[in-house]
Amino acid sequence: MGNREALLAGAKSCLxxxxxxxxTARDIAGAAGVSLAAIGYHFGSKDALMNAAMIEALGEWGEALGRALAETAGQQLDPEERFRLSWDRVIATFAEHRGLWRAQFEMIAMADHVPEIAASMGDAQKEARLGLSALFQGKEEVPDTPDELNRGAFLQALLAGIAAQWLIAPEKTPDGRALFRGLQVLAAGVLGDATAGS
Known part of the structure; x- marks a missing residue:
């Protein structure tokens, strides 16, 4: 493993x-077993390295999520069963990637004060939404259309909300069945209101 790869691995571990x-930069250098100067040489700054490590860690979580969701893709399931099973598997990935989720929420909280973080996270929104839309449909990719972006934005909101609940109290986090029921109740209210207004 070269210094660049070692730094990324060390930064992910520290995250x-x-x-x-x-x-700190010293934490990362120590975890990577390289000099402090290597951070500047390979990434320019500690923050650039941390952002690269976060992106790589998110990619690894995305792969884990893809594997979890792929297990449902080949099964003959009705939409409710697929939804419930998929979300149960998504929630199961949180335990292995707990540190990543903590770090993400920390970065969100810092975004107002660190423009580089806001820019980095903002730039990744569209790709994340399209990626989530594809993952939950069992596809390699989806077209860049408003419907796919809307689907991805909804999934992103649901995912972040469930992750936050899980970080606070894993034992009180709703499972796939509870999430599906919540979606049914919400949809009935929204569609009922829409029908009543027409």
Missing amino acids: SEKGYGRT
């Missing part, structure tokens, strides 16, 4: 263990 804000 998971210490979070974004408490990780």
Whole structure:
């Protein structure tokens, strides 16, 4: 493993263990087994390295999510069963990637004060939405259309909300069955209101 790869691995480890804000350049260099100067040489700054590590960690979580969701793709399931099973598997990935989710929420909280973080996270929104839309449909990719972006935005909102609940109290996090019922109740209210108004 070269210094660049070692730095990324060290930064991901620090993100998971210490979070974004408490990780120092010295922490990363120590975890990677390289000199402090290597950070500047390969990434320009600690923040650039941390952002690259976060992107790589999110990619790894995306692969884990893809594997979890692929298990439902080949099964003959009705839409309710697929939804419930898919979300149960999504929630199961949180335990292995707990540090990543903590670090993400920490970065969101810092975004107002660190423009680089806001820019980095903002730039990734569209790709994340299209990626989630594809994953939940069992596809390699989806077209860049308003419907796919809307589907992805809804999934992103649901995912972030469930992740936040899981971080606070894993045992109280709704499972796939509860999420599906909530969606039914919400849809009935929205569609009922829409029908009543026409």
